[in-house]
Amino acid sequence: MTGTDKLRGFIQAMTRLAEQSPEEARWLEEGGALLEALVREDDWLPDAMAEPGPGYRQYLLHCDPLERFSVVSFVWGVGARTPVHNHKVWGLVGMLRGEEVSVTMHPTPEGRMRAGQVDRLRPGEVVRVGSGEEDAHWVENALTDRPSISIHVYGGNIGAVERHSFDPETGEKRRFISGYSNEFVPNLWDRSRAA
Amino acid sequence: MTGTDKLRGFIQAMTRLAEQSPEEARWLEEGGALLEALVREDDWLPDAMAEPGPGYRQYLLHCDPLERFSVVSFVWGVGARTPVHNHKVWGLVGMLRGEEVSVTMHPTPEGRMRAGQVDRLRPGEVVRVGSGEEDAHWVENALTDRPSISIHVYGGNIGAVERHSFDPETGEKRRFISGYSNEFVPNLWDRSRAA
Ligand SMILES: [Fe+3]
Ligand SMILES: [Fe+3]
Ligand SMILES: [Mg+2]
Numbered sequence: 001m002t003g004t005d006k007l008r009g010f011i012q013a014m015t016r017l018a019e020q021s022p023e024e025a026r027w028l029e030e031g032g033a034l035l036e037a038l039v040r041e042d043d044w045l046p047d048a049m050a051e052p053g054p055g056y057r058q059y060l061l062h063c064d065p066l067e068r069f070s071v072v073s074f075v076w077g078v079g080a081r082t083p084v085h086n087h088k089v090w091g092l093v094g095m096l097r098g099e100e101v102s103v104t105m106h107p108t109p110e111g112r113m114r115a116g117q118v119d120r121l122r123p124g125e126v127v128r129v130g131s132g133e134e135d136a137h138w139v140e141n142a143l144t145d146r147p148s149i150s151i152h153v154y155g156g157n158i159g160a161v162e163r164h165s166f167d168p169e170t171g172e173k174r175r176f177i178s179g180y181s182n183e184f185v186p187n188l189w190d191r192s193r194a195a
Numbered sequence: 196m197t198g199t200d201k202l203r204g205f206i207q208a209m210t211r212l213a214e215q216s217p218e219e220a221r222w223l224e225e226g227g228a229l230l231e232a233l234v235r236e237d238d239w240l241p242d243a244m245a246e247p248g249p250g251y252r253q254y255l256l257h258c259d260p261l262e263r264f265s266v267v268s269f270v271w272g273v274g275a276r277t278p279v280h281n282h283k284v285w286g287l288v289g290m291l292r293g294e295e296v297s298v299t300m301h302p303t304p305e306g307r308m309r310a311g312q313v314d315r316l317r318p319g320e321v322v323r324v325g326s327g328e329e330d331a332h333w334v335e336n337a338l339t340d341r342p343s344i345s346i347h348v349y350g351g352n353i354g355a356v357e358r359h360s361f362d363p364e365t366g367e368k369r370r371f372i373s374g375y376s377n378e379f380v381p382n383l384w385d386r387s388r389a390a
Contacts, residue, residue: 013262038250048379063384065210065259070384145289160386174378179387184243184379191355 005045008188010038011062014153017141018068020050024090024155028128031069031153032092036126039094039151046186049073050097051111052147056080057181060159062188067157072180076100076141082122082164084113085176086136089155091129095121098148102127102139110173136166198239203383205233206257206266207349209335213263219285219350223323226264226348229288232323234289234346241381244294249371252376253274255354257383262352267375270297271336271343277360279308280371281331286324286383290316293336294379297322300331306366326350326385331361 012033022061038044049059052075059073076098081139084105093102113136113160119127120142141148152158159180164173201295208229212222233239247270247353252267271293279300299311314322315337324330336343347354354375355374359368 001325011260016355018260046378048295060382065206065257066214067384098255131269133203157384157386159384175388179385181386183241185381185382187375187378187380188253189255189352190374190378192372 002048002091002193004186004188006038006191007061007186010034011188014069014071015064018064018066024130027069027090027155028092028130032126032128035092035094035151035153040124042097042123045073045096045149046060049182049186050075050149052077053181055084056141058178059178059182060185061151062167063157067160068155070154070157070159072152072158074152075152076143076150078146079142082138083138084136084138084169086166087129087162088131088156088161088163089158090104090131091155092126092153093121093129094151095123096127096149096151097123098146099123099142100139100148100150101142102137104164105136105168107136107171113166113168113171114184118124146165149158169176196387198241199381199383199385201233201239202256202381205229206383209264209266212258213259213261219325221349222264222285223287223325225227227321227323230276230287230289230346230348231319234291234321235319237291237318240268240344244357244377244381245270245344246378247272250334253373253378254377255375256273258352258354262355263350265349265352265354267347267349267353269345271334271345273336273339273341276334276335276355278359279333279363280333281358281360281361282324283326283350283356284351284353285326286350287348288316288324289321289346289348290318291344292318293338293341294318295334295343296337297332297334300333300361301362302331302366308361308363308366318380
C-alpha cells in the first residue's frame with residue numbers, strides 16, 4: 001500500500017461517515033478511530049506537505065466538497081507557536097511526527113486569560129475536541145531541535161471558518177479566517193500504478 | 196469572483212448532483228449545463244493546469260472522493276493526438292481554449308477500424324457522450340500554432356478506470372489505465388481572502 005493509498009482510504013472512510021450525517025459524538029468517536037489508524041504509522045505523508053517553515057504551516061490535505069470536514073497537516077517549525085485561538089467546529093488532532101504541547105486558555109472576569117489543561121501529544125496519540133467546549137488554546141512545537149507534525153481533522157472547511165484569536169493579557173478577541181499554506185493539494189486519485 | 200471560486204462552485208454543484216444518485220441521462224443534461232456555464236468564460240483555470248507538454252496532458256482538477264465523477268483539464272500541445280481509445284463511463288467535454296477535433300472510430304469485421312463522425316469543438320461548446328455508446332475515438336489539437344484546452348468530466352475516477360486503446364489498422368485492443376499528469380491538484384478551499 002502506498003502513502004497515497006492510505007490517505008485516500010482515510011478520506012473515503014471519512015466521506016462515507018459524512019454521508020450518514022452523524023452527530024458530533026459519532027464524528028469524534030468514529031473519525032477519531034480512523035485518525036488513530038492513520039497516524040499509527042508515519043509512512044504516508046507527501047514530502048511537500050511536511051515542509052517546515054520558520055513558524056507553523058497549515059497544509060490542506062483534503063477538503064470535503066460539501067465542506068463537512070477538512071484534513072490538514074500542521075507542520076511546526078522549531079520555536080513555532082500559535083496565538084491563542086478558538087475553532088468553532090469539532091476537531092481531531094493526531095500526532096504523526098515529533099511532539100506538540102497544547103495549553104487550554106480560559107477567560108476570566110478581569111480580562112487576562114488563565115492557563116488550564118496542558119496536553120503533550122506523542123506520535124500515534126489522538127485528541128478529540130468538541131465544538132461546544134470552551135476551546136481557546138495555543139499550541140507549540142514541544143521539540144527544540146526539529147519540526148513536529150500533527151494531522152488535524154475539523155468539522156467544516158477550517159480554511160473558511162470565521163473564528164477568533166485572543167490577546168491573553170486582555171482577553172481581547174480578534175476575528176480571523178486561517179486559510180491554508182498551500183495552493184495545491186496531493187492528487188490521491190492516480191491509480192494507474194495499481195494496474 | 197475569483198477563478199478558484201468558479202471552479203469550486205462547479206465542483207460543489209456537481210457534488211450536489213452526485214448526492215441525488217442521478218441516472219446517466221440526468222448527469223449528461225444537468226452536468227452538461229453546469230459545464231457549459233463553466234467554459235463560457237476562460238478566466239478561471241490555474242496556470243499550472245494549463246501548462247502544455249510536447250504531447251497532451253491530463254491534469255486532474257478534482258476527483259469526487261467516492262469516485263462518482265472526475266474533472267480533468269486536457270491540454271493539447273501543438274501536434275498532440277491521442278491513440279484510439281474508449282472510456283467505459285459517461286463523459287462531458289467542454290472546450291475552453293483553442294479547438295480540438297474528435298474522430299469516432301468503428302470496429303469492422305475485417306479488423307481495420309472505420310472513421311465515423313468528426314466533431315470540431317470551438318470555445319464554449321460542450322459535447323455529451325453516454326457510456327453505452329460505442330465510444331472509441333481519437334482526438335487531436337485542431338490548431339497547428341498553439342495549445343488547446345478542453346475540460347472533461349467523466350462518470351467515475353477516469354484515472355482509475357480500466358479501459359482500452361485500439362490499433363486502428365487491426366482493431367487490436369490493449370488494456371490501459373490513464374492515470375493523471377499531475378501529482379498535485381488546485382486547493383480550492385482557502386476562503387480567507389473573502390474575509
Ligand atoms: Fe487549534
Ligand atoms: Fe477520449
Ligand atoms: Mg501519471
